[in-house]
Amino acid sequence: MSSTFNEFYNEKTGLTIGVNGILFSEQTPYQKVEILETDSWGRMMTIDGMVMLSEKDEFVYHEMLTHVGMFSHPQPERVLIIGGGDGGTAREVMRHPSVKKVDMVEIDEVVVQASKEFLPQVGDWGNPKLNVVIGDGIEFVKDISVPYDVIIIDGSDPVGPAAGLFEGEFMQACYDGLSEDGILTAQTESPWVESYHPSMKQVYTALDDIYAVSKMYLAYIPLYPAGMWSFSFASKGGTDPLAEVVLQRVENGVMRFEDELKYYNPEVHRGCFALPNFVKDIIEP
Amino acid sequence: MSSTFNEFYNEKTGLTIGVNGILFSEQTPYQKVEILETDSWGRMMTIDGMVMLSEKDEFVYHEMLTHVGMFSHPQPERVLIIGGGDGGTAREVMRHPSVKKVDMVEIDEVVVQASKEFLPQVGDWGNPKLNVVIGDGIEFVKDISVPYDVIIIDGSDPVGPAAGLFEGEFMQACYDGLSEDGILTAQTESPWVESYHPSMKQVYTALDDIYAVSKMYLAYIPLYPAGMWSFSFASKGGTDPLAEVVLQRVENGVMRFEDELKYYNPEVHRGCFALPNFVKDIIEP
Numbered sequence: 001m002s003s004t005f006n007e008f009y010n011e012k013t014g015l016t017i018g019v020n021g022i023l024f025s026e027q028t029p030y031q032k033v034e035i036l037e038t039d040s041w042g043r044m045m046t047i048d049g050m051v052m053l054s055e056k057d058e059f060v061y062h063e064m065l066t067h068v069g070m071f072s073h074p075q076p077e078r079v080l081i082i083g084g085g086d087g088g089t090a091r092e093v094m095r096h097p098s099v100k101k102v103d104m105v106e107i108d109e110v111v112v113q114a115s116k117e118f119l120p121q122v123g124d125w126g127n128p129k130l131n132v133v134i135g136d137g138i139e140f141v142k143d144i145s146v147p148y149d150v151i152i153i154d155g156s157d158p159v160g161p162a163a164g165l166f167e168g169e170f171m172q173a174c175y176d177g178l179s180e181d182g183i184l185t186a187q188t189e190s191p192w193v194e195s196y197h198p199s200m201k202q203v204y205t206a207l208d209d210i211y212a213v214s215k216m217y218l219a220y221i222p223l224y225p226a227g228m229w230s231f232s233f234a235s236k237g238g239t240d241p242l243a244e245v246v247l248q249r250v251e252n253g254v255m256r257f258e259d260e261l262k263y264y265n266p267e268v269h270r271g272c273f274a275l276p277n278f279v280k281d282i283i284e285p
Numbered sequence: 286m287s288s289t290f291n292e293f294y295n296e297k298t299g300l301t302i303g304v305n306g307i308l309f310s311e312q313t314p315y316q317k318v319e320i321l322e323t324d325s326w327g328r329m330m331t332i333d334g335m336v337m338l339s340e341k342d343e344f345v346y347h348e349m350l351t352h353v354g355m356f357s358h359p360q361p362e363r364v365l366i367i368g369g370g371d372g373g374t375a376r377e378v379m380r381h382p383s384v385k386k387v388d389m390v391e392i393d394e395v396v397v398q399a400s401k402e403f404l405p406q407v408g409d410w411g412n413p414k415l416n417v418v419i420g421d422g423i424e425f426v427k428d429i430s431v432p433y434d435v436i437i438i439d440g441s442d443p444v445g446p447a448a449g450l451f452e453g454e455f456m457q458a459c460y461d462g463l464s465e466d467g468i469l470t471a472q473t474e475s476p477w478v479e480s481y482h483p484s485m486k487q488v489y490t491a492l493d494d495i496y497a498v499s500k501m502y503l504a505y506i507p508l509y510p511a512g513m514w515s516f517s518f519a520s521k522g523g524t525d526p527l528a529e530v531v532l533q534r535v536e537n538g539v540m541r542f543e544d545e546l547k548y549y550n551p552e553v554h555r556g557c558f559a560l561p562n563f564v565k566d567i568i569e570p
């Protein structure tokens with residue numbers, strides 16, 4: 001069977017990908033989860049018709065969502081991932097030798113099951129440091145008893161179950177659940193998609209209000225709208241991700257697993273915080 | 286009339302844009318030139334079915350192709366543009382007050398005519414510093430008598446009339462036509478498009494052989510394949526675009542016209558040279 005996948009990111013602009021077959025399709029209580037077989041990108045997961053990842057490009061999103069924040073912390077031991085049911089973010093987190101425990105809170109069990117079955121190499125599911133919780137991340141962060149060193153928000157777009165992840169109340173609960181020098185990173189949509197600008201503005205205003213340091217950074221993701229994706233970095237204790245001590249930690253730390261990285265490196269860590277003027281305009285007060 | 290424009294950048298992956306009308310369409314001796322009216326991106330020029338620019342996103346390409354090189358030269362007075370028939374690169378070049386003369390050599394007169402008629406605000410056509418030559422850029426650079434401070438290669442993809450722009454012989458002729466501290470910049474395709482990797486490798490190998498300094502840099506262009514575009518920087522005299530003297534010149538120089546820039550700024554100048562690992566692998570020996 002051969003067909004075409006289309007995702008439109010504004011009324012009239014979209015991505016078209018040739019599809020050889022649908023390996024999995026299920027309407028869950030939360031969303032429609034599908035795994036498609038493509039020629040050009042390997043297997044691809046979509047949620048409600050939006051590309052979440054493909055085998056060929058997932059490294060960009062997962063490396064960039066993870067390492068920028070992880071290296072900004074001096075010794076991340078306890079890490080919380082909200083969402084991330086495909087397992088890729090946890091895989092990158094667990095490359096850091098200091099990590100002792102990763103709690104991953106995914107709302108939709110079907111995402112985890114489909115990922116384990118059809119995208120098994122994306123996750124590091126057998127790693128004993130990983131604890132998968134099926135539940136609502138927004139509720140989970142309200143009841144954190146032992147604080148986390150790093151919290152990573154790996155949710156989908158600000159429509160449907162992930163909408164709450166873009167609200168100030170959630171960002172405050174994450175702050176309360178972080179250790180004193182804790183770091184938060186989150187995916188925050190494409191600057192080229194105007195309909196998401198209000199959500200982006202909302203997130204960055206909240207982070208700026210709540211955290212000692214907050215910044216946006218960018219990465220090139222070919223299967224996400226317009227190929228440009230934004231992420232937020234926020235630090236409770238005031239760590240600047242571009243401080244000399246952090247850059248030195250990146251230089252030294254990356255050597256431990258640089259052969260496994262296809263995107264992130266010390267220059268990318270520095271360079272990704274450079275924002276074009278039109279991007280600054282979206283989030284600046 | 287409403288229809289759909291499709292450009293596929295590999296066998297099975299493409300961009301889809303809703304089109305309201307075709308304002309201009311002509312098969313020239315070199316290529317098929319079209320101007321389409323779109324809802325989301327304003328007017329759009331395509332050549333042989335590939336997007337060259339839209340009114341809404343052209344600032345990225347033109348600012349990044351121009352200012353990274355222009356600011357790396359201490360006093361650019363004479364500038365040569367090969368291609369660039371839409372006028373956008375010349376417009377950005379002429380923002381620099383040191384510029385006295387810009388020669389723009391476009392092979393296809395129809396590109397210039399259609400741009401003047403349908404995309405008049407892209408060019409600064411009335412500027413007396415601009416000299417438009419209709420001719421073959423590859424031949425033009427063989428006969429440069431007065432050297433240029435900056436040469437900018439603003440051609441289309443390495444198929445059709447622009448193929449020669451990716452060859453070592455052409456890069457050598459540009460070198461010979463530059464002043465002692467001359468700078469070259471060129472567009473060099475998307476790192477995500479595997480079919481262009483041999484052309485990219487060829488260009489960077491040639492630049493590395495011929496010029497004292499050569500580097501790749503990147504920009505986010507939403508309507509180009511995968512949204513990630515590469516450019517080359519090369520310096521005859523050994524200027525490093527990240528040298529302190531250049532960064533200081535960017536800081537000071539950009540203030541003269543920063544309100545007119547929607548992408549380029551000092552942080553972007555520094556950050557755009559950060560290459561993800563998979564991009565380095567394409568061009569490294």
